[in-house]
Amino acid sequence: MKKGNVMLLVLLAAAAVVIGAAASLIRRGFSAREQPSVVESYLATSVRNLAVPSRAKHEKNPFVPSSELLAEASAHFANHCAVCHADDGSGDTLFGKGLYPKPPDMRMRGTQRKSDGELYYTIENGIRLSGMPAFGEEGTGDGDPDTWKLVLFIRHLPNLNAAELKHMEQLNPKTDEERREEKEEEEFLRGNRPQAQSSKSHHELGE
Amino acid sequence: MTYKLAVLACIMLFANLAFAHGNEKHVIGTVTKVSQGSVTVETTASTTVEVTIISDTKFTKGDSSATPKDLLVGDRVVIHAVPTEDGKLIAHTVQIGVAKASVQSH
Numbered sequence: 001m002k003k004g005n006v007m008l009l010v011l012l013a014a015a016a017v018v019i020g021a022a023a024s025l026i027r028r029g030f031s032a033r034e035q036p037s038v039v040e041s042y043l044a045t046s047v048r049n050l051a052v053p054s055r056a057k058h059e060k061n062p063f064v065p066s067s068e069l070l071a072e073a074s075a076h077f078a079n080h081c082a083v084c085h086a087d088d089g090s091g092d093t094l095f096g097k098g099l100y101p102k103p104p105d106m107r108m109r110g111t112q113r114k115s116d117g118e119l120y121y122t123i124e125n126g127i128r129l130s131g132m133p134a135f136g137e138e139g140t141g142d143g144d145p146d147t148w149k150l151v152l153f154i155r156h157l158p159n160l161n162a163a164e165l166k167h168m169e170q171l172n173p174k175t176d177e178e179r180r181e182e183k184e185e186e187e188f189l190r191g192n193r194p195q196a197q198s199s200k201s202h203h204e205l206g207e
Numbered sequence: 208m209t210y211k212l213a214v215l216a217c218i219m220l221f222a223n224l225a226f227a228h229g230n231e232k233h234v235i236g237t238v239t240k241v242s243q244g245s246v247t248v249e250t251t252a253s254t255t256v257e258v259t260i261i262s263d264t265k266f267t268k269g270d271s272s273a274t275p276k277d278l279l280v281g282d283r284v285v286i287h288a289v290p291t292e293d294g295k296l297i298a299h300t301v302q303i304g305v306a307k308a309s310v311q312s313h
Contacts, residue, residue: 094231094301127290162272185285188235188251191275 032100044101051128052121059117064144065152073153074164076146078171083133086166089157099131107158119151232296234258234286236255246301248284248288258296268303277303 036044063069078087084096089106096103104110111119124136124147136144174182187193209258237248247257266273278284283304 039284121307163270166267166270176262183300185233185235189285189302189306191283191304194251 009124031096034100036101039165041101048127052118056121057115057117059115059120061116061120061148061151063148063152066160069149069152070156073149074156074168075171076150077153078168079173080135081150082168082172087165087172088160089154097132101130103131111154112158116148116151116155120147120156122149123150221251231287231289231299234284234288234296236284238278238280238282238284241275246278246284246286246298248286254287256296258286258298260298260301264298267300268304269305273301273303 077085082093084093084095084099085091085103085106086096089111091097091103091105106112114122122132124134124140124144126132126134134187136147140147234248234250234256236248236256238246239249239255240247244261245257247255249255252308260275264275266275266277268277278301283306285302285304286296286298287300290296290299
């Protein structure tokens with residue numbers, strides 16, 4: 001068999017595989033619940049890294065960590081970021097799990113190895129074709145202090161303790177109903193509510 | 208063009224299957240049994256519910272983090288759990304009360 005014919009057969013086989021995979025995917029449908037594959041994650045991450053200007057990557061955080069700044073930033077994070085990223089940065093939230101791609105576990109190396117400038121740029125400018133919005137306002141450039149403080153807090157995430165998490169939970173955006181449920185649960189845990197009761201939330205088991 | 212097609216082909220070929228996610232349920236009550244991988248709770252409405260504990264389940268007691276070993280029969284608990292399609296409840300968080308439950312008559 002000629003070399004040209006072999007090449008043609010290989011190309012046809014590859015095309016058949018691609019068409020078959022595409023047909024299978026289209027028939028199955030696309031869901032945001034899926035996890036991106038390793039290859040897709042690699043390609044997306046590579047493109048994203050290219051999207052951060054080298055100048056921004058080398059920006060230094062003008063703030064140094066202190067308990068006051070971390071407390072301020074944790075409140076900001078709990079109010080603005082935790083709905084997708086979770087208070088502990090794990091991304092283990094209802095919204096986080098439903099996004100495609102999923103928010104990363106920010107305690108891990110993938111986020112922690114990024115430079116302060118990269119983290120700042122990502123918060124300010126968001127990530128295209130993902131759930132990460134651009135939180136920066138036009139004209140602030142590299143000088144939004146609240147964003148730099150968030151970068152400090154992201155660095156602190158791997159060392160977050162239970163008391164800090166508990167405090168952040170109180171600062172998460174909640175509906176009145178959720179606050180009422182939370183209060184009832186806390187009272188129960190403290191022994192201030194009887195074991196048998198009639199008041200139940202709509203998703204509390206045992207009604 | 209060839210590169211773009213190759214990227215698209217890679218993405219399609221390596222796409223993974225979906226995993227399920229449901230609404231969280233709150234289980235509030237008193238621990239009646241602790242087993243390897245599960246906890247049984249008598250809820251405040253006097254029903255019995257078994258919840259599966261997994262390695263990712265987070266435990267807290269008061270303001271401190273806790274472990275499955277801290278969970279004892281008689282403890283008040285609030286468990287946030289995700290129901291699976293086969294009717295099981297998988298614990299996401301287990302909050303252990305600082306107050307012990309009083310003894311109930313049945």
